[in-house]
Every structure is written in C-alpha cells, then in structure tokens.
Amino acid sequence: MLVYDYIIVGAGTAGATLAARLSENPTCNVLVLEGGGSDRNLWLKLPVGYYKSIYNTTFSHLYRSEPDQGINGRKMDCPRGRVIGGSSSINGLIYIRGQHEDFDDWAKLGADGWDYESVLPHFRSLETYAGEPSQFRGSYGPLHVSDLRNKNAACDAWLDAAQASGLPRNADFNGETTHGIGGYQLTLRGRWRDSSATAFLKPAMKRANLTVKLRAHVTGITFEGRRATGVSFRQNGQDHTVNATTEVILCGGAVQTPQLLQLSGIGPVDLLKEHGINLRHAAPEVGENLQDHIQMRTIVELSQRGVSLNDHVRNPFRLAQMGLDWLINGAGPLSVGAGQVGGAIKTKYAKDDRPDVQLFVMPLSVDKPGKPLHKYPGFTTSFWQCHPESRGQIQIGTTDPFADPKIRMNYFGVQHDLDVTLEGLKVVREIYQQPEFRELWSREVIPGNTHRTDEDLKTAIRANATTVYHLVGTCRMGKDETAVVDPNLRVQGVEGLRVVDASVMPRIPSANTNSATYMIAEKAAQMIKDGN
Template identity: 70%
Template sequence: MSGFDYIIIGSGTAGSTLAARLSEEDAARILVLEGGGADRGFWLKLPVGYYKSIYDNRVSHLYKGDPDPGIADRQMDCPRGRVVGGSSSINGLIYIRGQHADFDDWAALGARGWSFNEVLPHFRAFETYAGPPSQYRGAHGPLQVSDLRNSNPACNEWLQAARAHGLPQNDDFNGESAYGVGGYQLTLRGRWRDSAATAFLHPALKRPNLTLETGARVTEIVFDGPRATGVRYVQNGTTHEVHADCEVILCGGSVQTPQLLQLSGIGPKELLREHDIPVRIDAPEVGENLQDHLQMRTIVELDERGASLNDHMRNPISLAKMGLEWLLGSRGPLTVGAGQVGGAACTKHAENGRPDLQLFVMPLSVDKPGKPLHRYSGFTTSFWQCHPESRGSIHIASTDPFADPRIRTNYLSAEKDQKVIVEGARMVRELYSRPEFRHRWRREVIPGAEHQSDAEVLTAVRQMAGTVYHLVGTCRMGSDAGAVVDPELRVNGVEGLRVVDASVMPKITSANTNAPTFMIAEKAAAMIRTDASGTSEDTAYAH
C-alpha cells in the first residue's frame, strides 16, 4: 500500500474528525488505520445502548489500572473504544464542552492559541445544535447535538431541590456559562447515536482520497533519520509497512498514543532502556500527567414505584411504551445517555466562584454499565471533582505492542481532591434532604447512612467510587521544553509527527471530554491545512 500524504492512527473521535476534514482537500491522500472493527450493530446505534457496549470486549478495549491505594487498592476499569468511531461509538453521548476557563487554563499553561475565545470558532464549526440560536453555538456542522428528550418526575423534583438550594437554572451548559442545573445535551441524529464515525468518517469515505483499514493494529512508527515517514501495522496476521509523504498523526487516545510513542523510542529514557528500546528522543513526560474524573455514585431508594426506570424495565407494558416513544417520536428513556439532568456547583473549596463539582442524575440505579438494574426503585446522583490535582501515568510493560501498558491512576493522591469529593457527598445529601425531593425516597443505599464523618465518607469514596472514562493528558501540549507536543500538536524533537487526541490536554476539562476532543481535531485540521497551503487558520476552518 502506498501513495498517502497523511496516515492517521485511530478512527476515534479525533481520528474520524481529522480524516474527514483533511479529505475535504481533493489533493490530500489520507489513510486511517483502525485496530477495531466496523461500527455495526443495534446497540452501537441506540442511544441508551452505551449501557451494553462500553464493557463489550468486541468493541471496547478493557484496560485495567494497577492496584491503587487511593481507591482501597482496587484496579480501576479503563475501557476505551476499539471500533470505528472509537469511544464516541460506545460512550454515554453527553455533549458538554466544559467551563470557558478550562481552555484559558490551557493557554496559561503554554498552549498558545487554545484559549476559550480562540477555540470557540472550532467548537461552532463542527456542531449543529437543535436548540435556540446563540453566538456560542454552531448551526451548520456535521455533528448533531440535541437537548434532552425525556422527562422524569423524580428528576424534575431533584432540579427543583437544586434550584431551591441556590443553583441557577441553566438551559445550555455550552452557552455563556456551565454553572447551574438543567438537562444535559446529547449527540443524537434523529433517534440514533451520532458518533464521530456517523457524523464525519462515513460520509467522508465516499471521497476517493480517503481510505479506511479496520483490524489494523499499528505496532511501530517508522523513521528516516529525525523524520517520521510511516508505520508498521498487523492486519489478519500479516505485517505491513506504509509511508506518508507529509505526516503521521497519532489519534490513539490517552492510553495507546503514549504506548506507541514509547514503543517507537520516544519516551522516558530510563523506561525505554529498561525494555531495551533504542532511545530516539528522551521525552520524560510521554505517558505522564494522566488525569481522570473520579465519580462517586450516591443512590437512594424511592418510595413510589414507577418513578425509577428500575421498575419500568421490568414491566412489559412500560417497555413497549418506551419503544413506541423512541420509534415514533425520537423521544423517551431510550434516547438518554449517561445522565439526564444535573449541572455544575461550587463547594466551599471552589476558587473565584468557579464550579468545582459536576453532578449527574439518572432515575435508575446499577452497580455499573452492563450489570442488571437493581431490583428496588433506585435513583442515582453521581458527582465528580471538576479540577482534580492528582496525576497518574501510563508506561509500557513490555515490548509487545499487543500487551496492555501499566496504568497508574493515583486517584485522590492530592489532599484537595479528597476534600472536594467529601464536600460533594455532603452537598448531594443536602439536595436529597430538601423538601422538594425528600418525600421521594425512603433510604440512602450508597454510600449508606452509617458514613457520616469526613473520614467515613472518604473511606466510602475510596471503596465505591469509579471512573467516568475521561482519561486525558498523557502527551501534554505546551510551549516549554518538557511538553510532549507544541501548540501546533507536533511531537517535540522529531519531524512529520503529530498527536491529535485527548492525550494533548494539559489539564482535564471540568466535565465530559468528548466535545473538547472533537474540538482538538477540528482545530488540528485547520492547522495542518494551514501548514500545507500557507493560508491562515481562519481560512482553513471555514469549511
């Protein structure tokens, strides 16, 4: 196989978006290599199907973290999409950019050109928002974004309690501010999920200059002197080598991108020498700076049967009604994602009035996706710290490219993270206990009323909290010598190699990370097209 300008490794959120945008230039020849298979199947398309897909090893790589003392020596699940569309094909569909200041933080940390005002045009360029027009929202992009299409009485009363607590109503978390409470927006196209594959890659594959290879596991980046010139990959048991005339672009995500860089000799020299890998670039931060949101689920048992989806899912009549709502009106519980309502709040530890707690509410309860709903009438409020200070790492465990790397999550290793998450548990209990909601429930199931002191609540969090699947940051972007990539996402120390995925985030955004990953790819496409054509970036993203 030959004759490509760009080789894109990975067809996830970033890879699919980038491939589609680059292929808009007729002269550009693009190859996308995806280790997983096609994004076919009903559960990949049905919005609520994330519940079945995220732990399905046919479409998800089920990584596990090392035993972590911060979470009672448990090993955290770290599933990542292994299918066309990547994690955007299996995630909970929540579309939220994060706080404006998240991106200003990036710029302050050396990511020049990535402040909120500078990235807003790229956010607007790729979305079509179904809600009211706004200077903050896009109306002509490939990705379809919809307001919540389901109403639940218990969720509505939870919102009443939150507003009575002092949190303002917010009808658009992606508008002027992320602060306050309301319904979450989702990536929906009609009644179906809209992933990076359905919005970007599949339409673009009609162009003759774009090629997709599935079941293609990249094992190594190929170099000619200081320049990345191609990759080796295995497909159906056969090793192939393919070359790029312009650039090799890593879109493997926060786990596989640093793993492949390390296997190719770009990483901490001590780690590479430990595995007898020749050191091409001593890059100590490749695989460092790992960040994630640690989510604590709280569950109460409702008094009245029928307000919880736990009840409806066991009632054939209710199931039939849900199916009709979805089929005929593209509405109802089958159109929801990983959260129906919620929002951003400030604990007493918040700085400068900036929310430090994100809340997600679902009228159901379960141990984790893929497991049966509880037999009682459960109701869940999950929360996480928006700006965790704890940092982990991802390091290769061997030279086998098919072996999982070591993922050290290091949750709650920063004292502030402990304080904020304990305060978050107290705030959620206050919301449950407000008169607007208190009549709804009979007992607290998780963490349980026996956990009252700060120490007891923190112990419960360590034993019960889980990931929100937001691993980012392992190939940090910046302007300093230690950064893995520069603000144009070029890997420092080599030529012809970029990273375009969530691993480049210097700091995790405050909420779900899928929308910012779309933006990273949209902006990267503009920069790459600028480099190729000599035009300004403004011209490059005016698709």
C-alpha cells in the same frame, strides 16, 4: 509499498474527525488505520445502548489500571472504544464542552492559541445544535447535538430541590456558563447516536482520496533519521508497512498514543533503556500527566413504584411504551445518555468563582453499565471533582505492541481531590433532604445512613468511587521543551509526527471530555490545512 500524504493512527473521536476534514482536499491522500472493527450494531446506534457496549470487548478495549492505594488497592476499569468512532461510539453521549476558563488555563500553561476565544469557532463549526441559536452554538456542523428528550417526575423533583438549595437554573451548559442545574445535551441525530463515525468518517469514506483499514493494529512508527516516514501494522495476521510523505498523525487516545511513542523510541530514557528500545528522542513526559475524573455515586431507593427506570424495565407494558415513544418521537427513556439532568456547583473549595463539582442524575440505579438494574426503585446522583490535581502515568511493561501498558491512575493522590469530593457528597445529601425531593425516597443505599462523619464518608468514597472514563493528558502540549507536543500538536524532537487526541490536553476539562476532543481535531485540521 503504499504511500499516502497523511497516515492517521486511530479512527476514534479525533481520528475520524481529522480524516474527514483533511480529505476535504481532493489532492490529499489520507489513510486511516483502526485497530477495531465496524460500528454496525444496534447497541452502538441506540442511545441507551452504551449500557451494553461500553464493557463489550467486541467494541471496547478493556484496560485495567494497576492497584491504586487511593481507592483501597482496587484496579480501575478503563474501557476505550475499539471500533470506528472510538469512544464516541460507546460513550454516554453527553455533550458538554467545559468551563470557558478551562481553555484559558490551557493557554496559561503554554498551549498558545488554545484559549476559549480561540477554540470557540471550532466548537461552533463542528456542531449542529437543535436548541435555541446563540453566539455560543453552531448550526451547520456535521455533529448533531440535541437537548434532553425525556421527562421524569423524580428528575424534575430533584431539579426543584437543587434550586431550592440555592442553585440557579441553566438552560444551556454549553452557553455562557456551566454553573447551575438543568438537562444535559446529547449527541443525537434523529433517534440515533451521532458519533465521529456517523457524523464525519462515514460520509467522507465516499471520497476516493480517503482509505480506511479496519482491524489494523499499528505496531510502530518508522523513521529515517529524525523524520517519521510511516508506520508498521498488522492486519489479518499479516505485517505491513506504509509511508507518509507529509505526516504521521497519532489519534490513539490517552492510553495508546503514549504507548506507541514509547515503543517507537520516544519517551523517558530509563524506561526505554529498561526494555532495550533504541532511543529516538528523550521525552520524559510521554505517558506522564495522566488525569481522569473519578465519580462518587449516591443511590437512594424511591418510595413510589413506577417512577424509577428500574421498575420500567421489568414492566412489559412500560417497555412497549418506551419503545413506541422512541420509535415515533425519538424521545423517552431509550433516547437518554449517561445523565438526564444535573449541573455544576461550587463547594467551599471553589477557586476564582468557578464550579468545582459536576453532578449527573439518572432515575435508575445499577452497579455498573452492562449489569442488570437493581430490583428496587433506585435513583442515582453521581458527581466528580472538576479540576483534579492528582496525576498518574502510562508506561509500557513490555515491547509487545499487543500487550496493555501499565496504567497508574493515582486517584486522590492529592488530599485536595478527596476534600472536594467529600464536600460534593455533602451537597448531594443536602439536595436529597430538600422538601421538594425528600418525600420521594425511603432510604439511602450508597453511601448509607451509617456513614455520618467526614472520616466515614471518605472511607465510603475510597470504597465506591469509579472512573468516568475521561483519561487525558499523557502527551501534554505546551511551548516548554519538556512538553511532548508544541501548540501546533507536533511532537517535539522529531519531524513529520503529530498527536491529535485527548492526550494533548495540558489539563482535564471540568466536564465530559468528548466534546473537547472533537474540538482538538477540528482545530488541528485547520492548522494542518494552513500549513502550521
């Protein structure tokens, strides 16, 4: 039987980063088991390629939630990366950490050592930022972060309109504050996407002490008494077992990590009993505390042709120009991610002077990634509530490790979430009406001018709101006995088992979650090296 010091389950954002950092010690043998395959595909390299990859089952596990009353009984798509690099290989490339106070909140909730001042050095150590240096940014890390490289007249007009409505300009959302409006930063290395695979794992795979097995689906954790000793997995139709002398580290994300814990006897007692699973440790919060950002998209039709990317993709000359701009300069529309410009704003519900709505703007419109852009010249402003109070859960529905668990999102389960989203919609409409932008568009497509009253708009939100793919929180860290992991990310109640991924977040960050997931892995690697 093969034996390693550390077995890492999952080569996603956290797993790839952690594996690279732990294998820096040449005396430490690390095994990474990844259920997906290689990232050798153009759509995984081209920045705008996330439109093609996020719903492609070759690279993405397309989970679906249970019917959700908060969104009119709809089932929500919950794609997660199933490829080395995980969701960092298929996401919209947006790099934003969140508000400083997000991490102070973690510490207040029992995650000692995870306040902003404590995590900032780890944010800095993982990145090389191409913009102006500052005390907030890193210059020597493996992950490359770039400012926006595309200019668009409609986006510029939107920024002017947002400023006219009273919002300040912000040159760096990862600096002193997220408040204000400006361009988004992206994980770009040259003209290509930079993921945890390209930034961390692939360079580290040259080391003799790091082994990566692809298409290796972990089916369970093995134990001797209360100590995790290894994992079982299936690869190419064959079942295998490997042992870890030091730790098994779960990096499967907010869906697969709680699923694997429950299948291995760590979870809610009644759930495990229902499925005939022997109880290893009673952990009632495994799979609970599920959080996500749910966005409302607004779309207007521009009155001028040639500004929206909807027009560009149907013009062979513009397509050629876009290709040359990307090839020669690493810039232009092919270099963008899920949002060009946007920012963080405060509605009347904002608490402690913190933004409570995040805005994302793109000079295009589409039903969802992977679908053709609309034939009319569309322009989109999406937004979500920064600090949702609703909580969902993830539970196994069977003992089959290859079956999807049941995902209950419970969107708008707390009225406050819907109230803030409504106010965000009103703010977006106010920006559209500013003189700096109003002359550019002819009609509001979504939600549409027929939706005027608050009740009308709430109906539109429930009918149109979609996930931003930010599922977190299902293995909450804290120092209380019901927390799944302690502040050192060790699973409570057992030994030799740790969780390092987005599932440990006690509360969802206010903005995109990928950057914070990188930081969790970076900080975890240092804790492990320090013997904590």
